[in-house]
Amino acid sequence: AQSVTQLDSQVPVFEEAPVELRxxxxxxxxxxxxxxxxxxxxxxxxxxxxLSGSTLVKGINGFEAEFNKSQTxxxxxxxxxxxxxxxxxxxAVTFAxxxxxxxxxxxxxxxxxx
Amino acid sequence: xxxxxxxxxxxxxxxxxxxxxxxxxxxxxxxxxxYQQALGQxxxxxxxxxxxxxxxxxxxxxxxxGLQFPNYSSELNVNALELDDSALYLCASSWGPxxxxxxxxPGTRLTVL
Numbered sequence: 159a160q161s162v163t164q165l166d167s168q169v170p171v172f173e174e175a176p177v178e179l180r181x182x183x184x185x186x187x188x189x190x191x192x193x194x195x196x197x198x199x200x201x202x203x204x205x206x207x208x209l210s211g212s213t214l215v216k217g218i219n220g221f222e223a224e225f226n227k228s229q230t231x232x233x234x235x236x237x238x239x240x241x242x243x244x245x246x247x248x249x250a251v252t253f254a255x256x257x258x259x260x261x262x263x264x265x266x267x268x269x270x271x272x
Numbered sequence: 273x274x275x276x277x278x279x280x281x282x283x284x285x286x287x288x289x290x291x292x293x294x295x296x297x298x299x300x301x302x303x304x305x306x307y308q309q310a311l312g313q314x315x316x317x318x319x320x321x322x323x324x325x326x327x328x329x330x331x332x333x334x335x336x337x338g339l340q341f342p343n344y345s346s347e348l349n350v351n352a353l354e355l356d357d358s359a360l361y362l363c364a365s366s367w368g369p370x371x372x373x374x375x376x377x378p379g380t381r382l383t384v385l
Contacts, residue, residue, distance in 0.1 A: 162314075192373070201276075201362060202315075202376040248314055258328050258369045260305070262314030 160184050160253045164263035171239055172271045179234040179266045181249030188254035191232040193223055196246045196265075205247070208232065219243070244270045276365050276377035284383045285353050293348045293380045295363030303327070303369045304346040306338060309360040309379070321346055322369040350382075358384045 161184040171177045183189060190209050194202040206217025213225040223234045232249060249263040277296045285291050297304050303322045307315035317330035321340035335351040344365070350357055360381050364374035 194376075201378040202364075204373060204375070207373055250314075252370075258305075258320055259317045259330065260307075260315070260364075260374060262307075262316070264314045265312075 160251075160261055162249055162251050162261050162263040164247075164249055164266050166266050167264065168267045168269060170269040170271055173241055174238050176237050177235065177239050177243075177268065179247050179249075179268065181232045181234065181263055183230050183232070183249075183251045183253075183261075185230070185253055190252045191223075191225060192250045192260070193217065193221070193232070193234050194248045194250060195219075196248065198245070202248065205234070239268070239270055241270045241272065243268055276363060276375055278361075278363050278377040278380050280380060281378070282381045282383075284385065286385050287353055287355060289353050289384075290349065290351045291353060291382060293350075293361050293363075293382070295346045295348070295365075295377060297344045297346070297363075297365030298375050301365035301367050301375070302344050303366045303372075304340055304344065305364045305366070305374055306346070306348050307362040307364065308332075308357075309362055310356075311359070315362055318348065320369060327369045353384045355384050358382060 163182045165180045192207045193205040208225045216222045246265045248265045250260040279294045305320040306318040309315040319329040320327045324340045337349045340346045360379045362379045363377045366372045366374045
């Protein structure tokens with residue numbers, strides 16, 4: 159079965175330090191890749207997406223992600239985090255041929271230490 | 273442009289009851305997908321509606337059913353509620369069913385006692 163793995167359930171990091179949140183998926187078939195952020199008691203907001211083209215994708219709030227087909231990964235990075243980045247981050251993937259169903263990782267809580 | 277809205281925000285029901293959750297899609301979107309997010313977990317796909325027809329379904333029993341209306345708004349109905357149905361129910365809309373970006377509403381928090 160197709161799956162998405164977020165290796166870290168929590169990532170603590172100091173304010174203004176860089177961060178990487180990891181995401182791997184199970185299949186090398188054609189995929190569309192997404193990162194969403196969920197602030198406490200809120201819905202999901204799209205951070206960035208990869209559909210095709212350049213493997214380095216830039217999103218909102220200074221985040222970027224790199225699609226690596228050979229490693230079936232789509233890791234999220236930010237060079238300098240802010241206290242307002244405290245949230246849960248979800249990686250989601252749609253797999254060919256259907257491409258309609260988002261398969262989600264379990265989420266990574268980003269904890270910013272002052 | 274109006275975003276995705278959901279109602280109600282919160283709901284408390286008892287086991288065995290039935291519930292209807294509502295979703296208004298973003299302007300211009302013709303596809304609605306529903307997800308269940310249990311506490312501390314990622315969302316799980318329930319089903320998707322495209323132009324008023326069910327376009328795909330996840331691993332949920334038939335007591336989870338839905339509708340999409342001509343204006344592309346949607347309902348999720350759950351019959352014979354069980355304690356494990358307690359979750360945040362998320363609705364997402366998109367233009368087209370295949371791979372396009374889904375935009376999420378704030379969710380309905382359902383508690384089953």
